[in-house]
Amino acid sequence: MKVVKTISEVRNIINQWKTSGLSIGFVPTMGYLHEGHGSLITQAKENDKVIVSIFLNPIQFAPNEDLSSYPKDLKKDCALCESLGADLLFCPSPSEMYAKDFPTYVDMSGLTENLCGNSRPTHFRGVCTVVTKLFNIVKPDVAYFGQKDAQQLAIIKQMVTDLNMDVQIIGCPIVREDDGLAKSSRNSYLSKEERQSALVLYHALLLARNLIKHGETNLSHIISKMKDYIAADPLTSIDYVDAVNALTMQNTHTIDSNTLFAIAVYIGKTRLIDNLLISEMEELS
Numbered sequence: 479m480k481v482v483k484t485i486s487e488v489r490n491i492i493n494q495w496k497t498s499g500l501s502i503g504f505v506p507t508m509g510y511l512h513e514g515h516g517s518l519i520t521q522a523k524e525n526d527k528v529i530v531s532i533f534l535n536p537i538q539f540a541p542n543e544d545l546s547s548y549p550k551d552l553k554k555d556c557a558l559c560e561s562l563g564a565d566l567l568f569c570p571s572p573s574e575m576y577a578k579d580f581p582t583y584v585d586m587s588g589l590t591e592n593l594c595g596n597s598r599p600t601h602f603r604g605v606c607t608v609v610t611k612l613f614n615i616v617k618p619d620v621a622y623f624g625q626k627d628a629q630q631l632a633i634i635k636q637m638v639t640d641l642n643m644d645v646q647i648i649g650c651p652i653v654r655e656d657d658g659l660a661k662s663s664r665n666s667y668l669s670k671e672e673r674q675s676a677l678v679l680y681h682a683l684l685l686a687r688n689l690i691k692h693g694e695t696n697l698s699h700i701i702s703k704m705k706d707y708i709a710a711d712p713l714t715s716i717d718y719v720d721a722v723n724a725l726t727m728q729n730t731h732t733i734d735s736n737t738l739f740a741i742a743v744y745i746g747k748t749r750l751i752d753n754l755l756i757s758e759m760e761e762l763s
Contacts, residue, residue, distance in 0.1 A: 682719070
C-alpha cells in the first residue's frame, strides 16, 4: 500500500490505473479508523483498486466544535488500511487541500437544513466542498459512505446527481459494538460511565421499533416516548430526536419504508448520532 500526501502524487498514480482500465473504489474518512470504516474498505474491494483518504476537514467544523481534539492515530490507520487490502492512502494537509483565503464552496439547500444541519449550520457546506474536491482529485468509479451519517449520505447522493458527477455512491450498513452502540471515532471521548449511558441512543431506536411492532402508528407519540427514555439518563442532553423521510430529510408523519428515525444526543460533552430506517427494523436486535 502506498501512502501519499500530495494531490499531484495521487493524480499520477490514478492516471496510470485509469490508463490500464482499472476501476477505483474510494473511501473518504477523517481518520481514527474503526470497524465501521473497515467495512467500507472491505466493500470497496469489489473494485480493482481501493483508495482511502484521511483528511480532518477544518471547514466542516464550527469554532466551538472538536477540530483540535478530534482523535488521531495515523500509524494505526495505516495498519488497518493495509491489512484490509487498500492500495493507496491519501493523507493531505489542510494547506494541500485549501489555498490561503480559499473562496470557493459547494452548498445545498433543503436536505441540509434539518437534523444536523439545524444544529451545525455550516457543517454540510464543508462536507460538500471537501467531497467535491476529493472526487475531482481521486476520480473514483464508486465511493462508499456509512449509513450512520444518513443525512450526509443523502446529501452526497443528491449533490452527485445535481452536479452530474460521474461516480456511484454506495451506502453501507451501520456497524455496531456487541451491545449495540454505533461505531464512532468520537466514542473514544467517553468515560466508562458515559460509555454505558451512550447506549440510550440504540435502546431508543429499539423502543421505536417495538412500539411500531405492537401497532403504534402515531409518530409524535413514538418520538415523545423516545425523548422521555433518553432524557431519563442524567448524562444525556438531546440535540434532536426526529422521524424524517430518508430521501428528503424532511419531517414526516407517515410510517413507510422511507421513514428514518434519527437521533443526536450529547453524552456529557460528546455528541453522538444514530438512526434506524423502517425497512431495516428487522435487522436490529
